[in-house]
Amino acid sequence: MMREFWHYFRNGLLGENPVLKLMIGLCSVLAVSVRVENCLGMGAAVIFVLTCSSLVISLIRNFVPNEVRIPIFIVVISTFTTIVDLVMKAYLPPLSKAMGIFIPLIVVNCIIMARAEAFASRKPPLLAVADALGMGVGYTLVITAIGIVRELFGYGEILSHPVFPRAYQGMMAMILPPGAFLLIGISIALLNWSLRKVKS
Amino acid sequence: MKNILRVALALTVVCVVAACALSVVHVVTKEKIAEEAKKELKEALGVVFPKAETFTPLDLAAFGTLPESKDIQFLEAYEAQSGGERQGLVFKVASTGYGGPIVLLVGVDTKEGKITGLKVLEHQETPGLGSNVAEAGFLSQFLGKSLESPFRVGEDVQAVSGATISSRAVARACAKVAEIVRGEGR
Numbered sequence: 527m528m529r530e531f532w533h534y535f536r537n538g539l540l541g542e543n544p545v546l547k548l549m550i551g552l553c554s555v556l557a558v559s560v561r562v563e564n565c566l567g568m569g570a571a572v573i574f575v576l577t578c579s580s581l582v583i584s585l586i587r588n589f590v591p592n593e594v595r596i597p598i599f600i601v602v603i604s605t606f607t608t609i610v611d612l613v614m615k616a617y618l619p620p621l622s623k624a625m626g627i628f629i630p631l632i633v634v635n636c637i638i639m640a641r642a643e644a645f646a647s648r649k650p651p652l653l654a655v656a657d658a659l660g661m662g663v664g665y666t667l668v669i670t671a672i673g674i675v676r677e678l679f680g681y682g683e684i685l686s687h688p689v690f691p692r693a694y695q696g697m698m699a700m701i702l703p704p705g706a707f708l709l710i711g712i713s714i715a716l717l718n719w720s721l722r723k724v725k726s
Numbered sequence: 727m728k729n730i731l732r733v734a735l736a737l738t739v740v741c742v743v744a745a746c747a748l749s750v751v752h753v754v755t756k757e758k759i760a761e762e763a764k765k766e767l768k769e770a771l772g773v774v775f776p777k778a779e780t781f782t783p784l785d786l787a788a789f790g791t792l793p794e795s796k797d798i799q800f801l802e803a804y805e806a807q808s809g810g811e812r813q814g815l816v817f818k819v820a821s822t823g824y825g826g827p828i829v830l831l832v833g834v835d836t837k838e839g840k841i842t843g844l845k846v847l848e849h850q851e852t853p854g855l856g857s858n859v860a861e862a863g864f865l866s867q868f869l870g871k872s873l874e875s876p877f878r879v880g881e882d883v884q885a886v887s888g889a890t891i892s893s894r895a896v897a898r899a900c901a902k903v904a905e906i907v908r909g910e911g912r
Contacts (some may be wrong), residue, residue: 560853591733598740605744609751610747616758619766680854701853 651657
């Protein structure tokens with residue numbers, strides 16, 4: 527059981543990384559990854575919603591009739607998303623402001639819906655949690671890596687601490703969404719290249 | 727028939743449980759969220775009118791016909807008081823910029839007829855260009871400006887380079903607020 531747990535956890539990190547391999551949840555990656563702080567917040571929110579909803583969906587999988595499984599998944603996911611939204615507004619208002627609309631939009635983040643439909647609704651709770659954690663951490667790693675590059679070259683800062691000399695002007699392309707598109711493309715290429723290299 | 731009941735039962739149970747969970751979280755966080763919003767507003771008002779201690783909300787209707795157009799809307803007004811005496815006014819205005827409305831607070835000292843401060847609350851201007859109108863470097867040029875000034879970009883207002891439309895939106899907000907306050911004095 528434990529080996530299976532790790533197998534599914536690792537699956538989300540590399541082999542089936544949601545952003546770089548499955549190419550889902552790209553919208554929020556493009557929008558939020560301007561600053562590392564936002565990436566970590568978004569990552570934590572996605573891990574929380576994904577894990578909780580996968581666990582619940584897996585627990586009730588035998589009770590849910592096939593005809594209404596999608597509406598039921600949506601109710602579960604949106605409940606957890608609303609909880610995150612309210613808690614963030616109450617206790618982390620600056621972060622909640624920076625993320626704006628993208629926290630409520632976790633409801634329609636395809637990573638969560640896809641994992642609920644493809645995995646959690648067919649597997650026992652422990653494995654569903656393993657898959658959710660793997661996918662969530664895989665998402666967070668990629669978005670944070672992109673965030674580091676964008677904040678460093680876009681603002682010359684990391685976590686709002688200046689890294690480059692003050693005269694640094696900042697690369698506009700990194701701050702605007704096209705920068706994220708390019709970086710995601712480069713990351714996908716690098717991952718595929720290194721995986722192929724490891725294989726041969 | 728039996729199947730329909732089962733489907734309905736499953737949906738009902740899930741929705742009821744979700745609704746209960748949400749109402750608990752709502753009750754727990756409600757006060758804290760309202761408190762945060764209040765604190766944030768108080769801080770913002772303090773920035774645009776540092777001399778005042780208390781701010782009382784005013785009814786916008788009290789100012790008569792407002793000089794509104796499709797590019798500018800008045801959202802809220804506050805009276806800034808110090809020692810129980812009126813020192814000035816603060817207006818919350820939405821002025822159309824390049825990417826959408828720029829919502830900002832404009833503080834006016836009605837005794838001396840001067841702008842006391844500006845703060846941008848919300849905007850969707852281009853990051854790195856228009857977004858600079860929210861920075862102190864641009865906004866500080868309005869501090870202490872007389873309400874008789876024309877508030878025109880290129881004349882008495884220095885635009886952010888590459889962001890004339892965003893700069894104009896801020897200048898327009900000041901001009902319209904000045905217009906109201908001047909009209910009130912007469």
